[in-house]
Amino acid sequence: xxxxxxxxxxxxxxxxxxxxxxxxxxxxxxxxxxxxxxxxxxxxxxxxxxxxxxxxxxxxxxxxxxxxxxxxxxxxxxxxxxxxxxxxxxxxxxxxxxxxxxxxxxxxxxxxxxxxxxxxxxxxxxxxxxxxxxxxxxxxxxxxxxxxxxxxxxxxxxxxxxxxxxxxxxxxxxxxxxxxxxxxxxxxxxxxxxxxxxxxxxxxxxxxxxxxxxxxxxxxxxxxxxxxxxxxxxxxxxxxxxxxxxxxxxxxxxxxxxxxxxxxxxxxxxxxxxxxxxxxxxxxxxxxxxxxxxxxxxxxxxxxxxxxxxxxxxxxxxxxxxxxxxxxxxxxxxxxxxxxxxxxxxxxxxxxxxxxxxxxxxxxxxxxxxxxxxxxxxxxxxxxxxxxxxxxxxxxxxxxxxxxxxxxxxxxxxxxxxxxxxxxxxxxxxxxxxxxxxxxxxxxxxxxxxxxxxxxxxxxxxxxxxxxxxxxxxxxxxxxxxxxxx
Ligand code: UDP
Numbered sequence: 153x154x155x156x157x158x159x160x161x162x163x164x165x166x167x168x169x170x171x172x173x174x175x176x177x178x179x180x181x182x183x184x185x186x187x188x189x190x191x192x193x194x195x196x197x198x199x200x201x202x203x204x205x206x207x208x209x210x211x212x213x214x215x216x217x218x219x220x221x222x223x224x225x226x227x228x229x230x231x232x233x234x235x236x237x238x239x240x241x242x243x244x245x246x247x248x249x250x251x252x253x254x255x256x257x258x259x260x261x262x263x264x265x266x267x268x269x270x271x272x273x274x275x276x277x278x279x280x281x282x283x284x285x286x287x288x289x290x291x292x293x294x295x296x297x298x299x300x301x302x303x304x305x306x307x308x309x310x311x312x313x314x315x316x317x318x319x320x321x322x323x324x325x326x327x328x329x330x331x332x333x334x335x336x337x338x339x340x341x342x343x344x345x346x347x348x349x350x351x352x353x354x355x356x357x358x359x360x361x362x363x364x365x366x367x368x369x370x371x372x373x374x375x376x377x378x379x380x381x382x383x384x385x386x387x388x389x390x391x392x393x394x395x396x397x398x399x400x401x402x403x404x405x406x407x408x409x410x411x412x413x414x415x416x417x418x419x420x421x422x423x424x425x426x427x428x429x430x431x432x433x434x435x436x437x438x439x440x441x442x443x444x445x446x447x448x449x450x451x452x453x454x455x456x457x458x459x460x461x462x463x464x465x466x467x468x469x470x471x472x473x474x475x476x477x478x479x480x481x482x483x484x485x486x487x488x489x490x491x492x493x494x495x496x497x498x499x500x501x502x503x504x505x506x507x508x509x510x511x512x513x514x515x516x517x518x519x520x521x522x523x524x525x526x527x528x529x530x531x532x533x534x535x536x537x538x539x540x541x542x543x544x545x546x547x548x549x550x551x552x553x554x555x556x557x558x559x560x561x562x563x564x565x566x567x568x569x570x571x572x573x574x575x576x577x578x579x580x581x582x583x584x585x586x587x588x589x590x591x592x593x594x595x596x597x598x599x600x601x602x603x604x605x606x607x608x609x610x611x612x613x614x615x616x617x618x619x620x621x622x623x624x625x626x627x628x629x630x631x632x633x634x635x636x637x638x
Contacts, residue, residue: 468581
């Protein structure tokens with residue numbers, strides 16, 4: 153078996169392996185396309201289940217035919233195809249599936265690859281991939297698809313515990329500052345820690361798993377982050393003390409759009425990576441609305457609300473001065489079968505002339521629509537970056553994981569929105585929506601300014617564009633194993 157470096161005559165072969173979750177696939181498939189544009193041979197390794205969904209709802213096979221040698225391969229995620237994969241299925245089953253099946257299948261795939269694999273880019277949450285790549289002598293880069301600041305908090309959890317700042321106790325002041333995350337001492341409060349830190353048992357397996365995976369990811373030859381120096385510079389400097397070679401190459405969707413536009417012109421064709429059917433009927437509805445008059449409401453692909461929370465959000469929106477476009481996935485509302493549907497129908501009836509509802513929106517298009525002036529979001533990292541690039545200020549209602557950190561950064565560090573963390577009350581929703589959309593123009597101004605800066609980063613000569621060029625060259629020139637030790 154040939155496992156040596158790429159010969160002069162063939163392009164480098166890179167395998168990209170995301171976690172089987174929408175937010176992770178989104179940015180990793182964009183990176184795959186960027187590397188394919190650079191002439192690399194790409195293998196995109198998706199779970200069987202997500203591959204089937206992409207085939208069902210997108211033109212993935214036809215789209216990637218335009219890149220010679222772009223291969224879509226599949227691997228198990230450990231569950232049968234017809235499993236609903238709802239709620240916390242990933243945290244509950246994936247670790248075991250790695251041990252039982254995924255690690256071995258991944259190893260076989262790499263060993264049997266022809267042409268041989270020159271570099272693996274694996275989700276930064278897949279420590280086993282580092283072990284397999286090291287065993288086979290293949291350079292490996294970890295890709296952390298969530299925010300670098302949340303990565304840094306996860307990395308620091310051991311120190312937070314040592315300093316006695318965790319676990320959180322019953323009568324805790326949630327607004328006290330956490331002092332043991334370097335670079336974040338002035339703004340990170342107890343309530344801004346990732347949601348998993350709220351468990352009174354800090355030895356809990358979820359917390360331990362995330363800390364373990366985060367620390368493990370710094371053993372990769374390099375790390376990729378979907379951000380820019382301009383957004384996260386101070387924290388990237390901190391992370392460099394643990395992993396010398398990092399590539400901040402985001403926002404990846406903007407980077408890809410810029411490259412596609414340069415190649416094909418304004419009306420370039422774009423791949424939509426939705427695992428659900430997009431309802432595009434919201435676009436003609438938006439076309440009829442005045443400039444920046446609509447708030448877009450979406451909580452990503454995983455977040456669910458209780459019936460009561462949905463009602464509070466809805467009345468807050470109705471009582472505000474703005475119209476709204478609301479994404480309610482069929483699995484968005486927790487409750488007995490059909491209960492979610494009933495409440496949505498009832499609320500929709502009451503707000504026919506104020507709101508529009510879809511199961512799943514073409515989010516990037518929506519955020520860039522001239523009628524959209526604000527985003528009520530769960531602060532998922534992809535959604536946050538998409539909002540920043542579009543210059544849309546946010547009202548943040550974080551649900552779990554890294555979102556608690558990101559919403560704090562949006563409001564306190566970047567000042568491009570408000571943080572509604574830990575409350576869901578119609579009056580507060582109304583006030584915050586009005587603040588961001590109507591009454592406090594400073595949010596629109598700062599979001600517009602930030603969009604200019606960040607779009608510059610992905611243009612030729614910008615920091616993220618340069619970092620992508622460096623990544624491409626380092627893979628091409630086989631420098632990854634050496635840069636690690638710089
Ligand atoms: N998204 C979309 N349509 C929707 C809701 C979400 O296209 O109606 C996309 C959104 O553009 C983003 C992704 O789904 O790229 C959600 O990722 P994020 O990291 O924001 O949140 P997660 O789903 O991982 O919680």
